[in-house]
Amino acid sequence: MVLLHALMQGLIAASAFLLPWELSPTLLVSCAGALILYWRGLRRVRAAERPAPGRRIAFFSGLLLVYFVMQTRFDYLSQHMFYLHRLQHLVLHHLGPFLIALSQPLTVLARGLPARIRPAAIARIWRLPVIRVAYRLLQNALVAPLLFVGLIWFWLTSRIHFDAMLSDPLYWVMNWSMLIDGLLFWILMLDPRPRREGALLGFGSRILIVLAAMVPQMLIGAHIALSNRDLYDVYAVCGRAWEIDPLLDQHLGGLITWIPAAMMHVIAALVLIGRWARHDRNETHRMRAPTSSNSGRA
Amino acid sequence: MWRSRKWALAALLAAGLLSACSGEGAWRTHDIFKLVPDLAFSLNDDRGRSVSAQDYRGKVTLLFFGYTHCEDVCPETLAQLAQTLRASGSGRDDARVLFVTVDPARDSTAVMHGYVQAFGPQFVGLRGDAAALDALARRYRVSYSLGKPDAQGRYEVTHGSAVFVFDREGRARLVFTVKDTPAAMAQDLRRVLFDSGAGAGAG
Numbered sequence: 115m116v117l118l119h120a121l122m123q124g125l126i127a128a129s130a131f132l133l134p135w136e137l138s139p140t141l142l143v144s145c146a147g148a149l150i151l152y153w154r155g156l157r158r159v160r161a162a163e164r165p166a167p168g169r170r171i172a173f174f175s176g177l178l179l180v181y182f183v184m185q186t187r188f189d190y191l192s193q194h195m196f197y198l199h200r201l202q203h204l205v206l207h208h209l210g211p212f213l214i215a216l217s218q219p220l221t222v223l224a225r226g227l228p229a230r231i232r233p234a235a236i237a238r239i240w241r242l243p244v245i246r247v248a249y250r251l252l253q254n255a256l257v258a259p260l261l262f263v264g265l266i267w268f269w270l271t272s273r274i275h276f277d278a279m280l281s282d283p284l285y286w287v288m289n290w291s292m293l294i295d296g297l298l299f300w301i302l303m304l305d306p307r308p309r310r311e312g313a314l315l316g317f318g319s320r321i322l323i324v325l326a327a328m329v330p331q332m333l334i335g336a337h338i339a340l341s342n343r344d345l346y347d348v349y350a351v352c353g354r355a356w357e358i359d360p361l362l363d364q365h366l367g368g369l370i371t372w373i374p375a376a377m378m379h380v381i382a383a384l385v386l387i388g389r390w391a392r393h394d395r396n397e398t399h400r401m402r403a404p405t406s407s408n409s410g411r412a
Numbered sequence: 413m414w415r416s417r418k419w420a421l422a423a424l425l426a427a428g429l430l431s432a433c434s435g436e437g438a439w440r441t442h443d444i445f446k447l448v449p450d451l452a453f454s455l456n457d458d459r460g461r462s463v464s465a466q467d468y469r470g471k472v473t474l475l476f477f478g479y480t481h482c483e484d485v486c487p488e489t490l491a492q493l494a495q496t497l498r499a500s501g502s503g504r505d506d507a508r509v510l511f512v513t514v515d516p517a518r519d520s521t522a523v524m525h526g527y528v529q530a531f532g533p534q535f536v537g538l539r540g541d542a543a544a545l546d547a548l549a550r551r552y553r554v555s556y557s558l559g560k561p562d563a564q565g566r567y568e569v570t571h572g573s574a575v576f577v578f579d580r581e582g583r584a585r586l587v588f589t590v591k592d593t594p595a596a597m598a599q600d601l602r603r604v605l606f607d608s609g610a611g612a613g614a615g
Contacts, residue, residue, distance in 0.1 A: 194555045280553060280587065281447035351589045353477075353555035353572030 135190040138286065145181045149174075152219060155226030169217040176213030179205050184289060193279060194355040196346050197366035203292055204370055207266070208378045211296030215304040216385070253302045253314055259327040262299045265291055266371070267334060276348040303382055308393050317390035321383050328379035335372025339365050439603075440596035441586050448576065448584035451475065453548045455512065458525035458537035465582055472507040472605050474588075475576040477554055479515035479569050480527045485590075486511075489575065490531045492594050497534055499598035502605050504533060512538045512548065514556035514571050552576060579604050 134142075152173060156164065165173075182188060183202045192202035224233055239245065251257065269278060269288050278288045302314060303324055309316040315323070338345060344360050346367075354363065451465040451473060465473075474493060478486035493509050500507075511528055513519040516539045519527075524537030540548075549556060552574070559568035575588035577600075585604050588597050 190555075193553060276442065277444070277447055280444060282449075282553070284447065347589055347591060351572055351574040351587065352553055353557075353570060355555060356557060357559075357568065357570055 131187040133187070134185040135187055135193075136282070138185065141181070141184055145177060145185075148177055148219075148223070151223045151226035152177075153226065155222035155224070158225045159222060163221070165217065165219075165222060172213045173217035173219050173222075176210045176217065179213070180210035180293060183210075184293075191355045193285070194349065194353060195358070196349050196363045197370060198355070199279075200367040200370040202289075203266075203269075204374055206289060206292040207262075207296040208375055211293065211300045212304070212378055212382070214297065215300035218304075218306055250314075252298060255315055255319055255323060258299055258302055259323050261295055262327050263330045265295050266331060270334060270338070270371075272345055272347075275346055276351075279348045279352060300382070304385065306389060308390075317386055317393070321386045321390075324379050324382045324386065328376050331375050331379075332372050335368050335370075335375065337368070339368025339372055341368070439586065439600050441588050441592045441600045444576075444584050444587050448587075449551055450584065451576075451578040451582040452551065453512075453538070453540075453544070455538040455540035455544055455548070456521065458521055458528055458539075460521045463538070468508055468510070469582055470580050471505065472502070472580055472601070473578045473582075474507065474509045475512065475552070475578065476509065476574075477512050477514050477549065477556060477571050479513050479571070480519050480523055481515065482569065485573055489573065489590070490528075490535065492597070493575065493588075494531045494535075495594045496588075496597040496601055497532070499594060500601040500605060502534075502601070506605055507534055507601075509535045510538055511535060512540075512545070514545065514549070515558065515569050516540065516542075516545065577601065577604060 156170070183192065183205045188198070188202070192198040224236065227233075227236070252261065268274060269292070278284045303320050305313040305315075305320075307313040341364070342361065344350070345364060349363065350360060354360075451468070454462065454464045457463045476486075476489060476493070478489070480486070490509070490511065497507055497509070509528075509531070511524075513524060519537075519539060521537075521539065524539060528535040528537040539545075554572040554574060556569065556571035559570075561567040573590050576584060577586040577588065579585050586600055
C-alpha cells in the first residue's frame with residue numbers, strides 16, 4: 115500500500131516534470147510534424163529502402179532529446195543553473211541535430227508528405243534562387259564552422275548571456291538559433307555522399323572543418339572551467355534552481371562545453387573517415403568490375 | 413567572390429558587435445529596457461490591502477524578492493536601497509521599494525509591516541498566495557525555493573538577488589545586482605527618476 119502510494123506520487127511528480135515550463139506552439143508543431151512525417155514515411159517506403167534500425171533510433175532519439183530539453187521542466191532548470199544550460203545547449207547544438215543528421219531522414223520525411231504535395235513542388239521551392247543562394251552562403255567551408263563556433267561564443271559573452279537569461283523572447287531566439295545552426299552544420303558535415311555525388315563538401319575538407327571547429331570550443335570551455343571569477347552572475351541575480359557553489363556550477367558548465375562537445379567532433383571525424391574509406395573501397399570495386407566481367411566473357 | 417564574401421561577413425560581425433555594445437557606458441548598472449515585461453502583479457501590501465501595479469503608477473518602483481528570516485542578502489540589499497534612495501535625491505513620493513516575500517507562510521502581514529518599516533517610509537512589503545507569487549516570479553524569470561524544515565522547523569530559502577527598477581510608467585528599465593555600488597545605483601536611479609521617458613529610446 116505504501117509502495118503503491120509512493121509509486122503514485124512518483125508518477126504525479128514525473129508527469130509534472132514532463133509538462134512544458136514555457137509552452138512553445140512552434141516547437142510543439144515542429145516536433146510533432148517531424149514525428150508524423152517520419153512515421154508515415156517509414157510505412158510508405160519499400161522494405162529495401164527502409165533505413166536500418168540504427169538510423170531510425172537515431173532520428174527518434176535526436177528529436178526526443180531536443181523536445182525534452184526545450185519542452186519539459188528541464189527547460190526551467192536550465193534557465194536557473196549554468197551547467198544545466200550548457201547541457202541543454204549540448205543537446206540543441208550537438209547531440210540532437212547530430213543524431214538527426216546521422217539518420218539521413220530527408221527521403222523518409224519526403225515520403226511522409228501528404229499525397230497532394232508532390233515531390234516536384236518541394237523540389238521547385240528548393241530550386242528557388244533565393245533559397246539556393248542563402249543555403250550556399252551559409253553552408254560552405256568558411257561560414258558554416260565560423261557560424262557554429264561564433265554562436266557558442268556570442269551567447270556565452272557575459273553581457274549577452276545576462277540579457278538572454280532575463281528576457282523571454284531573447285531566450286527563445288538563443289535556443290532556436292542553436293538548434294537551427296546545429297541542424298545546418300551537422301547535415302552539411304554528415305552528408306553520406308561524396309562530393310562528386312552531390313555533397314557540398316568533400317570528405318577530406320569536412321574532416322578538417324569538424325576538427326578545426328573543435329579547438330575554439332575547447333578553448334571557450336577551458337576558459338570557463340578554469341576561471342575563478344564568476345563570469346555569469348545572472349544565475350545569482352535570478353536565483354539558482356537549488357543551492358550550489360556558483361563556481362562549481364560554472365566549472366561544471368565549462369567542462370560540459372569543453373569535453374563532451376569536443377568528443378562529438380571526434381566522433382564525427384571518425385564517422386567521416388569510415389564513410390570516406392567505404393566510398394574509396396566501392397570506387398575501387400567499380401573500377402575493377404568491368405575488367406573482370408570483360409575477361410569472363412573473353 | 414571569396415574576398416567580397418569575407419568582407420560582408422566582417423561587416424556583419426562588426427554590426428553585431430556595435431549593436432550589442434550601443435548604450436553601454438550610458439548606464440552604470442544593467443539596462444533592461446524592452447527586455448523585461450512591464451510591472452504587473454496583484455498582491456497584498458503590508459497593511460493587508462490588495463494592491464496591483466496600477467497603484468504605483470507615477471512612482472519609480474524597485475522590485476525585490478526575499479524573506480524576513482533572511483540573515484544577510486535581504487537586509488543588506490534593502491539597507492543599500494535605502495541608502496541609494498537617499499543619495500538619488502528622490503522625494504518621499506517619488507519611489508517605492510516593493511519587497512515581495514517568497515516565504516509567505518512565515519511572513520505574515522504584521523511581520524512584513526514591522527520589517528519594512530525599519531528601512532523607511534518608501535518600503536512596501538508584498539505577499540500573496542503561491543499562485544500569485546509564482547506568476548510574478550515567472551514573469552521576471554526569478555526562481556526561489558524553500559528547503560525541507562529541520563527538527564526546529566527552520567528551513568533554507570533560496571532566491572534571486574535581482575532588484576528590478578521600473579519607471580513611472582511601469583516599464584522595466586534597470587536591474588541592480590550585488591556587484592553594483594550604491595553610488596552607481598543612485599546615479600542611474602536619478603536618471604530614471606528625473607528624465608523618466610526621455611532617455612528610454614536610447615537603450
